[in-house]
Amino acid sequence: MSSEEELLRLHAEEQRLQFPTFNHESAWQLGCALRQEAERRGLHVTIDIQFADQTLFHYAMPGTSPDNAEWIRRKRNVVLRFHRSSYAMGMRLALRNTTLEAFYGLSNADYAVQGGSFPLRIANCGCVGAVSVSGAPQREDHLLVSEVISNFLGLSQAKSA
Template sequence: MVPEPIDLPTEPEFDPDSRAEQSDPALRSLIERIEGEIRTLQLGSFSQADALALGLLLVEMATERKLPVAIDIRRNEHVLFHVSLPGATPDNEIWVQKKSKTAERYAEPSLLVGLKGRLGGGSIEDNGWFDQTRYAPHGGAFPVYVKGTGHVATVTVSGLPQKDDHDFVVEALTLFSNRITD
């Protein structure tokens, strides 16, 4: 007789919006996942036409899902694509600016910046040198990386919980990357 499989408890995923105490392994697991996304999402090139195509893909995905988001693609201060969909608010515009600046400053996804700041307890915002009037280490901004070049632009979404903003951008970048390499 074969014994019944045992459901082993799994570590719950780290929730960056939760104020509750969470495990360090869950935090490290999410950091490792995002670092894997960075390694995977390396484009061959990224032009203004690509920014438009990626922006329109994000709009299509958000519209199909009825997501109330602001979408922004920029190269430093040069806005390449921007739209606020129905339900997005002026606050989302502020979040877009701050999250974009965070990803640009650190050349890493804004969620990753915030998560790394939480290693060992506390948060990056607790540091006196972190200017919260300009930066927001919350999910939703993901650098566009070009192989052999590095960070060339930033894609930002605001309007959902921060991890959902991040995951939405990663999903769109993955689809976009697959389309241009097919």
């Protein structure tokens, strides 16, 4: 699959993975599902779910460090600004042979386009937050989030892989 095709697939994935509703209990259940799947995969990640300017779930697994929370903050800022996954934004900028700083004037101190933060979208509402992980290579971080959201919503893995 070419980079352009992968970017189109990521956009379709973001549009497809929308919640009918989302609340504090949803955040708890999704966060626990992310933790369980990360453990199953042998990953050591920090997990964060932000909804409407409030952190509803945050968990740092053994083997992570405060740096992972900082990576989450920077990746989440990308999602909240562009309403796109941090992985898709990184791929989009790479295809344009540019950076966030060069193209948008955004500091790398506050924004990171590495994979692992995904838009929390509510159907007929839009992006209302971000679901983020940090600790694995960027593609694994992205896949962990997107695949767990897909399973959480009862959608087919084949469409998001």
